[in-house]
Amino acid sequence: MRKMHEMHNKDSLYIPFKVLTIIGAINWGFVGLLNFDLVAAIFGKKSFITRLIYTLVGLAGVFLIMKHREKLAMRIREKEIKGEKRYSGKQYSWSGIQ
Template identity: 45%
Template sequence: MNSKGLDYTLLTLVIIGAVNWGLIGFFRFDLVAFLFGDMSWLSRIIYALVGISGLYLLSAYGRIRSIDQA
């Protein structure tokens, strides 16, 4: 998978995480827990992937900055 494909995949995971946090904040409804169980092994993997995706996408700031300077 090239970098662009990885970026889009991880961005999709982060958006899913943001929507889930919005649902928790506005309605106290955890979509991941609803679909996969409250802190089941599958929901914990999803939470971990969303977190790792967010950390990876921090590097997007550096790449955007380097593109602007080019």
């Protein structure tokens, strides 16, 4: 847990992008449940600021996906270094024949 916290402190974009992703999720929740677009209601339907916010939310989502993939890859590498075996996906029968 400590390594993850240190990694996020080094990356100054992590927290703002996480906040933007949460704002986007809340906005989509309003759209889905109430058919109400909060961002468009505040800044105008076709304003530049609204489009900018939507673009930043999308970039934040892509950024967080990339960070998550890096974290998973790091975990896999750590397990390989420790010598732990990964599940290969093969299914074995009771007789032991593959």
